[in-house]
Amino acid sequence: MNDEPLVRWDWIARNWDNGGPSAIKTLLESHVVMALLPVVFGLLIALPLGVACARWRWLYQPTAGLMNVVYSLPSLVLFSIFLSVTGLTQSTVIIPLTFFTLAVLIPAVVDGLGSVPEHVRQSAVAMGFRPLRRLLQVELPVAVPVVLGGLRVATVSSISLVSVGALIGQGGLGNLFIDGWQRQFYTPIVVGIVLIVLLAVLSDGLLVLAQRLLTPWSRARRRTA
Amino acid sequence: MNWLIDFFGDAANWSGPDGIPARILEHLEFSAAAFLIAAVIAVPLGLLIGHTGRGAFVVVVSANAARALPTLGLLVLVVLLIGVGTVLPVLIPLVVLAVPPILVNTYEGVRGVDADLRDAAYGMGLRGRQVLFQVLTPSALPLILLGLRLSAIQVVSTATVAAFVGLGGLGRFIIDGLATKTYSDVIGGAVLIALLALAVQLGFTLLNRVVVSPGVRQVR
Numbered sequence: 043m044n045d046e047p048l049v050r051w052d053w054i055a056r057n058w059d060n061g062g063p064s065a066i067k068t069l070l071e072s073h074v075v076m077a078l079l080p081v082v083f084g085l086l087i088a089l090p091l092g093v094a095c096a097r098w099r100w101l102y103q104p105t106a107g108l109m110n111v112v113y114s115l116p117s118l119v120l121f122s123i124f125l126s127v128t129g130l131t132q133s134t135v136i137i138p139l140t141f142f143t144l145a146v147l148i149p150a151v152v153d154g155l156g157s158v159p160e161h162v163r164q165s166a167v168a169m170g171f172r173p174l175r176r177l178l179q180v181e182l183p184v185a186v187p188v189v190l191g192g193l194r195v196a197t198v199s200s201i202s203l204v205s206v207g208a209l210i211g212q213g214g215l216g217n218l219f220i221d222g223w224q225r226q227f228y229t230p231i232v233v234g235i236v237l238i239v240l241l242a243v244l245s246d247g248l249l250v251l252a253q254r255l256l257t258p259w260s261r262a263r264r265r266t267a
Numbered sequence: 268m269n270w271l272i273d274f275f276g277d278a279a280n281w282s283g284p285d286g287i288p289a290r291i292l293e294h295l296e297f298s299a300a301a302f303l304i305a306a307v308i309a310v311p312l313g314l315l316i317g318h319t320g321r322g323a324f325v326v327v328v329s330a331n332a333a334r335a336l337p338t339l340g341l342l343v344l345v346v347l348l349i350g351v352g353t354v355l356p357v358l359i360p361l362v363v364l365a366v367p368p369i370l371v372n373t374y375e376g377v378r379g380v381d382a383d384l385r386d387a388a389y390g391m392g393l394r395g396r397q398v399l400f401q402v403l404t405p406s407a408l409p410l411i412l413l414g415l416r417l418s419a420i421q422v423v424s425t426a427t428v429a430a431f432v433g434l435g436g437l438g439r440f441i442i443d444g445l446a447t448k449t450y451s452d453v454i455g456g457a458v459l460i461a462l463l464a465l466a467v468q469l470g471f472t473l474l475n476r477v478v479v480s481p482g483v484r485q486v487r
Contacts (some may be wrong), residue, residue, distance in 0.1 A: 114464045116424030122441050122457040126270070126450060198334045205337040206428055210445060216339055223343045223432070231347070236341040242335035 050229045064217065070237060073160065073214025076135045077201040077241070083136075084143025084196060091144075092151025093177065100246060102152060113145035117206045125210050135207040143196040150192025154185030187260065190253045198242045205238060274440075274455025287459065294436035294463065297429075298422045302357055305365035305418055310411065313373025317407070318399045327373045333367035336427050346432045357434045365418045365424050372414025376407030387421065408479050416471035423464050437463065 059067045095102040112120075120138035128134045147218070158181050166180040182189075207215025213220070218234035254261065274280060280287055318323045341360045349356035380403050388402040404411075430438025440456025443449075 110468070111465065114420045114468045115461050116427045116464060118424070118427050118438070118441060119457040119460050119464075122445075122453045133326050195334065198331075202335055202337045205339050207430060208339065209428070211443065213339075214320060216337065217342045219337070219340045223347065226347060228344070228347065231340055231344045235337060235344065238337045238340065246331075 046226070048228050049232050054086070054227045054233055064221070065102060066215075066218070066233060066237075067241040069215050069217055070241075072132070072196060073201075073204055073216075073238070074241070076132055076139070076212070076214055077204045078245075079136050080139035080143050080196050080200050081193070083140045084147050085193065087140070088144055088151050090252055092148050093155065095148065096152050096155040105148060109148055112141045117142070117203050121207055121210050130211050132212055134210060135204060135212050137205060138253035139200050143200060146196040146199070147189070147192050150189050151185070153182055154188035154192075157188050158184045180267065183257070186256050190249055190256070194246055194249045197245045201242045201245065202238055205234065268293060270451040270454040271458065275449035280455070286482055289438050290435065290439060291459070291463070294423070294426055294438075294460075297354070297358070297361070297436055298419070298426050299436060301365055301426070302419050302422045304358075304362050305422070306415060308362075309366045309369035309414075309418075310373055313370045313411075313414075314399060314404065316370075317374040318403060319394070320378075323374070330371045333364060336364075338364060339428055339431070342425070342429055342432050354409055354434075357429050357432060361422055361425050361429065365422045368417035368421060369411075369414040372410045372417070373407065376410030376414075377403050379410070380406045380473025381451045405480050406483055408483060409475065412471060412475050412479070416468065419467050419471065420464055423460070423467055427460050431484035 054066070057066055059063070060063050062068075091105065095105055117138060120141065121134055124134045124137055128137065148169050162180065162184060163176070166176045171180060204214050205219060207213035208216030208220050215234045218230035222229070222231035222234070313326070316326060338360070341363070342357065345360050346356045349359070371451050377399075384402060384406065385398065388398045391403065426434065427438035427441065430436055430442040437456055437460045440459070441453045444452030444456060
């Protein structure tokens with residue numbers, strides 16, 4: 043315990059863009075890259091895998107089991123293991139976080155496709171939709187709310203998990219925690235926490251907005267109800 | 268692979284206060300303490316909020332906050348504020364992060380019980396408390412256990428990171444190994460924690476088999 047104030051505004055002003063690698067702005071940028079790339083990769087992998095698992099149910103059990111195992115591993119454990127493969131690069135954070143994203147998104151895609159009502163599917167068949175077109179134009183759009191629900195969880199977790207990467211030297215804003223700890227200095231820690239939470243809230247809001255734009259029918263239904 | 272042999276083959280790693288058995292015990296001790304405190308707070312609260320329907324916003328807020336709050340930042344800040352030396356400052360963030368998964372799933376479990384079932388219980392003359400403990404709780408048990416499992420995994424994981432702020436346990440192998448560039452320790456520690464997390468996962472799967480009523484299991 044010391045008399046240090048929680049936030050020293052002049053420190054923030056001086057270090058926001060000081061040109062060095064520890065500038066808050068630079069850390070924020072690398073944080074966004076390391077948090078969002080795994081979500082993008084995860085979505086690109088989870089969509090085809092999820093569709094495959096929904097089509098061939100026997101695939102789902104082993105995939106879900108494997109993802110459950112991955113999800114139970116602490117992030118620091120995965121980071122440490124990948125450290126020996128990819129070294130001190132951003133990949134050491136991005137690859138494990140992609141796995142965490144997959145663990146959330148694959149079940150979301152499968153559940154989303156499962157949430158498509160049978161009569162909707164049959165109507166599409168009756169209207170002459172071939173399987174691929176039915177998937178792209180009917181089933182996936184109907185599955186959007188569930189998939190986006192998973193995407194929101196994955197995005198927010200990913201943003202907060204990146205900071206653990208600071209322990210292996212690649213943590214974006216997490217580096218502020220290490221800095222603050224080593225110098226017994228609150229300001230960087232508070233700045234890091236606040237920026238990470240703001241980033242999470244902002245991304246979550248954008249995804250909610252995306253859902254409103256992608257599923258205009260759900261709003262129309264609520265209005266008539 | 269060589270790193271694993273270096274780590275597990277070194278006799279010095281197997282004894283003393285910083286040996287593997289002592290570290291496993293420490294890790295389990297902190298984790299169990301934080302987990303039990305969290306469960307004692309969150310299970311009754313979740314049951315109460317789910318049963319009465321009052322205070323549901325607490326559940327939503329805590330779920331979102333727990334996901335967005337960076338573990339490492341919270342640990343470092345709380346320990347700096349309260350002071351290093353005792354276990355208490357580390358235990359607080361561990362508990363804070365362990366509460367939401369239990370709270371959310373217990374709440375969802377009680378909320379999600381079929382309304383017909385609840386009405387039937389009242390119709391049979393059961394009182395509010397009896398409905399909660401004899402009907403709602405057993406039906407919600409799979410979700411409550413899911414919450415406890417997620418929370419336990421969260422605790423094991425956070426306790427690993429907590430080695431950075433001076434907590435003992437298996438995280439020490441990773442943190443100290445990184446600091447001294449002894450990668451055999453880093454990898455060995457990581458493997459031990461992974462095994463511990465898997466054991467927790469397996470333990471809850473077995474517990475689920477034992478305590479969930481066969482009738483409830485069939486429905487799900």
